[in-house]
Amino acid sequence: MEVHPLRLTLPQRIQIALVSWIASAVVGLIGRTLRMTITFEEGSIRGLDSIAPGIYPFWHRCVLPATWLFRNRNIGVLTSLSRDGEYIARVIRRFGFVPVRGSSSRGGRRGLMEMESMVKAGGAVAFTIDGPRGPRYVAKRGPVMLARLTGIPITAFYVAVEKAWVLRTWDAMLIPKPFSRAYVRVAKNIFVPPDADEAALDRHHAEMQASLERITAFAESQFSVHPD
Numbered sequence: 001m002e003v004h005p006l007r008l009t010l011p012q013r014i015q016i017a018l019v020s021w022i023a024s025a026v027v028g029l030i031g032r033t034l035r036m037t038i039t040f041e042e043g044s045i046r047g048l049d050s051i052a053p054g055i056y057p058f059w060h061r062c063v064l065p066a067t068w069l070f071r072n073r074n075i076g077v078l079t080s081l082s083r084d085g086e087y088i089a090r091v092i093r094r095f096g097f098v099p100v101r102g103s104s105s106r107g108g109r110r111g112l113m114e115m116e117s118m119v120k121a122g123g124a125v126a127f128t129i130d131g132p133r134g135p136r137y138v139a140k141r142g143p144v145m146l147a148r149l150t151g152i153p154i155t156a157f158y159v160a161v162e163k164a165w166v167l168r169t170w171d172a173m174l175i176p177k178p179f180s181r182a183y184v185r186v187a188k189n190i191f192v193p194p195d196a197d198e199a200a201l202d203r204h205h206a207e208m209q210a211s212l213e214r215i216t217a218f219a220e221s222q223f224s225v226h227p228d
Contacts (some may be wrong), residue, residue, distance in 0.1 A: 008083070008086070012083070016083070016086055016087055016090065017090070019087060020087050020090035020091050020094075023087070023091050024090075024091050024094045024095070026175075027064055027067055027068055027091065027095070028068075028095075029178075030064075030068075030175075030176050030177075030178050031065070031067075031068030031069075031071075031176075033178045033179045033180075034065065034068065034161075034176055034179075034180060034181075034182045035179070035180070035181045035182065036069060036182050036183075036184060037181070037182070037183050037184065037222075038184040038186065039183075039184070039185055039186070040185075040186045041185070041186065041187050041188040041215070042188060043188035043189055044155060044186045044187060044188045044189060045155055045186060045189070048069075048070075051070070051073065051075075051124050052073070052075075052122060052123055052124040053119050053120075053122050053123055053124055053150075053152050054119075054124045054125075054152060054153070054155055055119065055124075055125055055126075055127075055143045055146055055147055055150075055152055055153065055154045055155065056075070056124065056125070056126040056127070056154075056155055056156070056157060057126070057127040057129035057139065057143045057154060057156050057208065057212065058126065058127070058128065058129065058156065058157050058158055058159070058212075059128070059129065059130055059136075059137060059158060059171070059212065059216065060128040060129075060130050060131040060132075060134075060136075060171040060173070061136070061171045061172055061173055061174055062158060062159040062160075062161070062174055063088070063128055063173070064173070064174060064175060064176065065159040065161055065174065065176050065182050066126075066157075066159050067091065067092055067095050067097070068095070069159065069182075069184060070097075070126070071095040071096050071097075072095065072096035073096060073097075073124065074096060074097070074098055074123065074124075075097050075098065075123070075124045075125065075126050076097070076098045076099075076100045076114070076115055076118045076123060076124070076125040076126070077092055077097050077098070077099060077100060077125070077126045077127075077128070078100050078102060078111050078115065078125070078126075078127050078128070078142065079092070079099040079100065079101055079102075080101075080102070080131065080132035081101050081102065082132060084132060085101070085132060089101065098118070100114050100115055100118075100125070102114075112142060112145060112146060112149075115146055116146060116149050116150055119146065119150045119152050120150055125146070127140075127142055127143055129142070129143065129156075129208075129212065130171070131171070133170060134170045134171065135170075136170060136171050136172065137212075137213070137216075138209075139205070139208055139209045139212055141201070141205050143208060144192055144201055144204045144205045144208060145201070147190070147191070147192035147204070148192045148193070148194055148196050148201065149194075151194060153189035153190055153191045153192075154189065154190040154192070154204075154208055154211075155186060155187060155188075155189050155190075156186075156187040156190075156208060156211045156212045156215060157184060157185065157186045157187065157215065158184070158185050158212065158215045158216045158219050159174075159182055159183070159184050159219070160182065160183045160184075160185075160216075160219035160220045160222060160223060161174050161176045161177075161180050161181075161182050161183075161223075162180045162181040162182070162183075162223045163176070163177040163180040163181075164176045164177055164180065165177065181223070183219045183222040183223065184219070185215040185216075185218050185219040186215070187211040187212070187214070187215045188211070190204060190207055190208055190211065192204045
């Protein structure tokens with residue numbers, strides 16, 4: 001199915017360019033001050049130097065600290081074809097990511113095929129897994145399908161921030177405050193066999209959801225706070 005590109009008026013293009021530039025500057029300035037701690041569950045990857053090839057889902061809420069943490073690695077990120085997705089695509093491109101345009105509601109099949117090609121070529125891909133519009137903390141199925149197609153495991157992660165501004169958006173997006181501590185928890189790998197039927201896919205989807213919930217609670221507990 002052909003997916004038409006996003007059509008923007010001149011004022012919209014100017015607004016997106018300006019806002020994405022400002023957002024990129026804010027991420028860069030704050031990111032340099034964050035104090036990161038990274039831990040891994042047993043059965044996870046060994047470290048951030050071994051992230052490719054891989055399939056990495058995470059909650060939309062922590063996209064800003066995750067952008068800084070995983071910058072300049074040519075990771076493909078599924079990004080919606082909406083105007084909000086255009087903002088995100090322009091910001092992450094500045095930090096060395098590869099926007100893959102598509103979502104669960106539009107262009108999803110094309111986006112999944114492009115990500116399959118990236119993973120099979122030895123690359124890494126990431127999903128803001130409850131995006132682009134929620135519900136918050138409800139994982140979509142894309143990584144499970146991709147894991148079955150490629151034989152590459154799913155490795156979920158979450159970034160908790162000790163001090164942050166929390167936006168009044170559907171995802172309660174975190175904007176870390178300068179010099180805050182950040183705690184990254186990386187889940188154990190989830191393997192999906194190539195012959196998985198629908199029932200097996202449902203089980204692995206539930207396993208991924210549980211994995212995300214587990215690492216979110218663990219990371220947030222380091223600061224004695226809980227996700228909204």
